[in-house]
Amino acid sequence: MSELRFDELRGEEVVYAIHRQERTFLPSREHCPLCPTRPGAAQTEIPFAAFEIAVFDNRFPAFEAPRGASEVVVYTDSHDGSFGTLAPRRAEALMWVWRHRYMELGAREDVDYVFIFENRGVEVGVTLHHPHGQIYGYPFLPPVPELELAADERLGGCTPCALLAAELAEGRRVVYENDGVVAYVPYAARWAYEAHVVMRQHRPSLLDCDAEQLRQLAAALQALTRGYDALFNRPFPYVMAVHQAPTTHLATAAEAATATAACGHLHVEFYPPLRTADKLKYLAGSEQGAGTFISDTLPEESAAALREAITRAA
Amino acid sequence: MADQGGEVDGRPGWSPGWVYPRGMAGEPPAPPPSGAPQRGGRAADGEAQQRDERVGALAIARHLKDDGRALILYSHDARERA
Numbered sequence: 001m002s003e004l005r006f007d008e009l010r011g012e013e014v015v016y017a018i019h020r021q022e023r024t025f026l027p028s029r030e031h032c033p034l035c036p037t038r039p040g041a042a043q044t045e046i047p048f049a050a051f052e053i054a055v056f057d058n059r060f061p062a063f064e065a066p067r068g069a070s071e072v073v074v075y076t077d078s079h080d081g082s083f084g085t086l087a088p089r090r091a092e093a094l095m096w097v098w099r100h101r102y103m104e105l106g107a108r109e110d111v112d113y114v115f116i117f118e119n120r121g122v123e124v125g126v127t128l129h130h131p132h133g134q135i136y137g138y139p140f141l142p143p144v145p146e147l148e149l150a151a152d153e154r155l156g157g158c159t160p161c162a163l164l165a166a167e168l169a170e171g172r173r174v175v176y177e178n179d180g181v182v183a184y185v186p187y188a189a190r191w192a193y194e195a196h197v198v199m200r201q202h203r204p205s206l207l208d209c210d211a212e213q214l215r216q217l218a219a220a221l222q223a224l225t226r227g228y229d230a231l232f233n234r235p236f237p238y239v240m241a242v243h244q245a246p247t248t249h250l251a252t253a254a255e256a257a258t259a260t261a262a263c264g265h266l267h268v269e270f271y272p273p274l275r276t277a278d279k280l281k282y283l284a285g286s287e288q289g290a291g292t293f294i295s296d297t298l299p300e301e302s303a304a305a306l307r308e309a310i311t312r313a314a
Numbered sequence: 315m316a317d318q319g320g321e322v323d324g325r326p327g328w329s330p331g332w333v334y335p336r337g338m339a340g341e342p343p344a345p346p347p348s349g350a351p352q353r354g355g356r357a358a359d360g361e362a363q364q365r366d367e368r369v370g371a372l373a374i375a376r377h378l379k380d381d382g383r384a385l386i387l388y389s390h391d392a393r394e395r396a
Contacts, residue, residue, distance in 0.1 A: 045379075045385075046385065046387075047379070047385075048387070051387050051389070052372075052387070052388060052389040052390065053372075053387070053388040053389070054385065055384075055386045056379065056383055056384060056385040056386070057379075057383035057384050057385075059383070089390075093370070093371070093372055093388065093390065096369050096370035096371070096372055096388070097369070097388050099369065100369040100374070100388075211370065214370075
């Protein structure tokens with residue numbers, strides 16, 4: 001069981017999950033715990049010979065009941081590939097899985113915030129190469145979504161809606177759009193190729209999206225991740241973070257299923273650590289000690305390169 | 315200068331008992347009784363749940379792993395593929 005300690009100086013929780021020190025670290029393909037269990041071979045995390053999408057409780061959880069949840073989402077039973085190379089139908093199915101996990105975890109009293117994310121690449125700390133993501137059910141509201149809600153309060157409305165309108169009006173940083181979703185490098189991007197994938201209409205969470213919007217979200221996410229790989233012609237590391245409305249208020253699954261939260265706007269943020277094909281952006285003195293990002297690139301120039309890469313990868 | 319565990323101007327100063335540990339808002343809910351179904355009634359002992367559960371075009375099959383952890387498989391079912 002993890003321990004939470006509150007850092008009074010920074011005003012934030014720190015999680016001590018010391019059992020995670022022993023978690024599986026970059027196993028060989030033959031010992032991948034996320035592959036299906038082959039006949040005659042040792043049992044993996046998924047004791048079936050084939051599957052489409054699998055979700056299971058993390059063996060090395062940062063959070064677990066009765067104080068939160070940690071789940072692993074395995075995108076495919078194929079060891080190779082990535083989110084971007086999934087068949088579009090599979091990517092669309094993954095949106096439904098995310099939606100279902102948001103509803104189910106969000107209905108739990110011990111989960112205040114459902115955070116769906118993917119770490120891709122050893123550069124961001126991946127320990128398993130098999131295509132997968134994770135879900136944390138936080139037993140508290142973490143600082144980043146709290147800041148987003150504070151921005152809504154400060155501006156007197158939905159901040160992602162306002163930012164999207166501004167980005168569409170200016171246009172220079174938009175890298176992809178379809179009928180339901182827009183992707184752009186934000187005006188104040190911290191990472192060189194940071195991108196935000198935002199629902200055009202105000203949708204607090206995946207629960208508020210219809211089937212067509214989920215399909216369009218999957219298409220946008222795949223277009224962006226394929227563009228990332230095309231940008232430097234190499235697998236592009238990133239952190240993918242799905243931001244949605246907190247679930248503090250969702251007392252029951254039925255309530256969750258019909259919820260139209262007033263706060264939050266579904267969007268997916270990407271934080272890629274590469275600033276060139278072979279140079280990483282490190283969080284150093286200013287970023288860690290003062291909390292201010294120093295960027296070596298202009299978002300407008302990054303957006304132009306990323307837009308071209310997305311077009312090339314389509 | 316008062317030490318951190320004493321009083322400052324008659325007000326309680328810092329003390330480890332006040333600062334650490336600080337609980338989260340609200341008490342965690344009590345764990346379910348032993349043997350009670352969790353998360354929508356998972357089946358036990360590796361058996362898939364019998365109820366026909368779906369999300370979108372996906373069928374949901376719930377299992378329990380040998381160590382008690384939940385495993386959920388999502389798949390396009392036969393009706394969808396037909």
